[in-house]
Amino acid sequence: MSNLIASATIKGAHSLVDRAETAWQNTLARYGTGKLIGFPNTAYFLPVIYGVTAQKVQTLGDAAQVIQRCRDILPGWMNPDDTLSSLEPVLNAGLAALFAEEIIEAIRYLEMPDFYTQSEDPRADNVWLGAADDIILRKRGVEFVDGSAPGFAAILGAAPSNTVAAKIATDLQQKNLYTFMSASSGGRRMSEQLLESGVQVGWPTRLVSFGPDVSSTVFAIGFAVRVALSFGNIVPGRSKELFEYCKNRVYAFVMALGDVNEEWVATAAGALNFGFPVIADTPIPEIPLAVVADVPHDKIVNRAIDVRGLKIVVNEVPVPVAYGPAYEGERVRGEDIYLECGGGRTPMVEWVTSKPIDDVVDGLVTVNGPDVNEVSAGAKLPLAILVEVAGRQMQDDYEPILERQIHHLINYAQGVMHIGQRDIAWLRISKGAVEKGFRLEHIGKLLHAKLHQDFGRIFDKLQIKIYTSAEDVLAITAKAKEAYAARDSRVAGMTDESVDTFYSCLLCQSFAPSHVCVISPERTGLCGSYNWMDCKASFEINPLGPNQPVPKGQTLEPRLGQWKGVNEFVFKASRGAVDHYNFYSIISDPMTACGCMECISAILPLCNGVMTVNREFTEMTPCGMKFTTLAGTIGGGVTTPGFVGHSKYNITQRKFLAAEDGIKRLVWMPRSLKEEVSDLFNERANEIGIPDLLSRIADETIGTTEEEILPFLTEKNHPALSLDPLL
Known part of the structure; x- marks a missing residue:
């Protein structure tokens, strides 16, 4: 490997450990050894330290042992022309860097309790979310389990422009990946670039603004460690098993945007322990399959996916907006609402029902009543979405399975918000989606495409009828409620x-x-x-x-x-x-x-x-x-x-x-x-x-x-x- 990388890694790790020790000593003088520290509402103490070493850091006094451990595993200083026979000193320096970053961040939580929002979304006055608490971990962990989130990108720094930042973020979203953002380059941070571009940032959109500094990157590594401890039953302290688990089951990579300094290099070396490769947009020295450099911005997402070995399938959906699970948590609020249906404002119902095969025209989408382009911005309409399916394999028991898909399939459309199901559904369509050409018929088109992709083996034909007149919606609601009651009675009576x-x-x-x-x-x-x-x-x-x-x-x-x-x-x-x-x-x-x-x-x-x-x-x-x-x-x-x-x-x-x-x-x-x-x-x-x-x-x-x-x-x-x- 490049001795230049090794030298920079070791220097960066020493710098981070020095910062951690200085912060610890200053805080210790004010609070004493018994003062509690940690990340709020997380079960695994400081997770990287705990996962790798089994040490529970709960007080400032406990941090002393971690800092000493950092000093013990830190390699000595080296010059760029010194010979390095193995990668071990670099990996050890990387671990020391991560340990130091957790101490830095734990002390920040103590000294500045309002620095992070400790929530899923940024606030108007604060975009930094901090470490994911365990509610978020378990809520989002399910998405990693069921494959709707194949992995995450830990992005350090900022893109050369807001436009490039938004394009990279959109590429990652459309591939269903989470994006964890930290650090700055050139005085800019990617999360700020996205907000300036009007892109929603937060856990619901999978664009997570962890923090402004390189030390905040440890929240991304800690997320992976907590997945291993929580879901994988990895025993704390068995570092080899932890590293293998993360490499083989948590598909993540580091993306470095902008000039790479020594502390960045040390942090990236820490990620290499967990099997997370580094992809950079600048010409830094490379390590085969571990560090890839000078990748153009229009190719960087696909290159990172290739290097990490991710298998991603993206099916085209015939709608004029971006589409994918990353948009499921997007919110449409206030002045951005063009059309609103349901949610107690108007009647709204969704119903999947079986029909004779000759009564269904596959792919037919009809809109009965006013469409989006026939009302003014801010309008409210009643809405019924009637999905009629037919096929030799179709059974009544499948109807609620297909019906349950409507919620997330509609929500996957950028600028469209859907909540609830059955006759308590709620829909909002944003002005931005309407400007791009989104109409009610696209709800039918996306349901036809995705239900065929995911469940086509159980039916042959599917048509969608959309109604926006109150009389039609109320009539369909009455029929749907009879069907709901019949379904519920079948399950409720079973033992x-x-x-x-x-x-x-x-x-x-x-x-x-x-x-x-x-x-x-x-x-x-x-x-x-x-x-x-x-x-x-x-x-x-x-x-x-x-x-x-x-x-x-x-x-x-x-x-x-x-x-x-x-x-x-x-x-x-x-x-x-x-x-x-x-x-x-x-x-x-x-x-x-x-x-x-x-x-x-x-x-x-x-x-x-x-x-x-x-x-x-x-x-x-x-x-x-x-x-x-x-x-x-x-x-x-x-x-x-x-x-x-x-x-x-x-x-x-x-x-x-x-x-x-x-x-x-x-x-x-x-x-x-x-x-x-x-x-x-x-x-x-x-x-x-x-x-x-x-x-x-x-x-x-x-x-x-x-x-x-x-x-x-x-x-x-x-x-x-x-x-x-x-x-």
């Missing part, structure tokens, strides 16, 4: 005993190889995305996909929920890591979890009950852990007695924790979760003869420790207190 086959979901194995999710009628997927009917239809649509039939076989433990056939499948699918688990128990060998569960339940011995917390709740819980810590404890495909991951809907299913008396054991939930599940929960509570059970369950307004909530439970005569002891 685990009524079927011989469950279904697997192995999507999360791309990150958590030993996790096996098995879904039954009364045990939905823990991520909340799949129920038994969804999996059945998914298998019939794609027999080689992640949802495979699992014959129950002999019942081994009816109270706990364990079957011989399920055990055999779990053992095989986990590659021998897990030989059995129980569907209905939190204490006796509960199900594995991958890290993307909606909720986590934990036992509360003092209260003889169970608490559950959703990932949106960021505060302390009565089990003594926040959601982030809980997720780090039970994620990664392990079975953890006393803890179990589950979906929100599962709380209201009859088999929820049935081995421990079900919802009678629930003694604490966040208030927001209680409100979210209240309707279905109250139905279940009525079934078991305790109609006011929800009001007897404590929340954070009552307390966040067992000692605080026990008097409330006693006062309310909570049924858990009179049940047999949990332990």
Whole structure:
């Protein structure tokens, strides 16, 4: 390798370690060794340090050991003409640089708590988002799991112009990649260039403005490390396994835009440890398959993808705006709204229904009523989207599967915002999209193209009828509601005993190889995305996909929920890591979890009950852990007695924790979760003869420790207190 790179890396690493030590010493003098430091609402301390070394940095005193470790692994100074026999000193210098950057950023959080927004979106007065908290990690981690986000680009610096910056960002978005931005070149930063160009920046659009300095790049590497620890069950301190996991499962690369200084080089060398190559637009020395230089801006995205070995498939969709998952989180607000439908402003409904094959003309799109170009900016219209499908393989059970796709497929269009489904949908079309020629007919065209691409094997023809007159929309809504009710009754009446086959979901194995999710009628997927009917239809649509039939076989433990056939499948699918688990128990060998569960339940011995917390709740819980810590404890495909991951809907299913008396054991939930599940929960509570059970369950307004909530439970005569002891 080039000795010039080695020399620059080592100098840059020394500079960063010096900066970290100086900042640490100054802060230590003010606060003392016991002062807490870290990244807010993250489970893995300072994740790069923790993942590589297993050291938990929680206080300023802990940082002393890290700085000493940096000094220990830092190579001595070298001249550009010195001989370097291996890459090891460069990689060690890179690790020291990353460790130092985490110390720098942790101290910044302490000294300047408002420096980062700590949110998904920039604010008008602050564009720097800082480290992703665990809510974001798990929410976005699902996209890496299911392949809708094949990887990420960590961009340092800025493009030579705002136009080039926007073009690079758009190329990355259209290839579904996340873009993590940090550092400056020539006094400019790419995230600022995008905002000046009118491009929406933030986690929802996959253009993430981590921070203004090179040290902020460590948030991108930390994101990859947390994926490995959370989803991959990598043991902290096993650095070789961590590096291999990131190289083989987290597809990322570094893109350096502008003049590369020594601290940049050291940071990039740190990324090389994780298998992340560096692609630069300047003529720096190269390392085959690791550092690629002097790449033109119009080729840099494709070159980076080639070097990293990413497999990206982009299908053309006949719409006049950019299209892809990266635009799913885009927001259309205020003065930018050209047309608004639904959302409580007007009636709106979406319905997929089967028709005889002779009644469907494939590709036909009709708009009945005013279109976008026939109304003024800011207009509101009622809207019905009626999708009629036909084919020899089409079944009624497939209709909700196709209908559920409407939300994200419309949202993939740049400048179009869609929320909700069925008859509570909400659509906004931006002025920018209309200026580019977007019309209501394009909703039909994109649905036709994408549904054929993704689900064409189950139907032969598809036509879309769009209505914007109130009379038509209300008439279609009435028919759609009858169809919704019929579908819901089919699923609601099913029990685990009524079927011989469950279904697997192995999507999360791309990150958590030993996790096996098995879904039954009364045990939905823990991520909340799949129920038994969804999996059945998914298998019939794609027999080689992640949802495979699992014959129950002999019942081994009816109270706990364990079957011989399920055990055999779990053992095989986990590659021998897990030989059995129980569907209905939190204490006796509960199900594995991958890290993307909606909720986590934990036992509360003092209260003889169970608490559950959703990932949106960021505060302390009565089990003594926040959601982030809980997720780090039970994620990664392990079975953890006393803890179990589950979906929100599962709380209201009859088999929820049935081995421990079900919802009678629930003694604490966040208030927001209680409100979210209240309707279905109250139905279940009525079934078991305790109609006011929800009001007897404590929340954070009552307390966040067992000692605080026990008097409330006693006062309310909570049924858990009179049940047999949990332990």
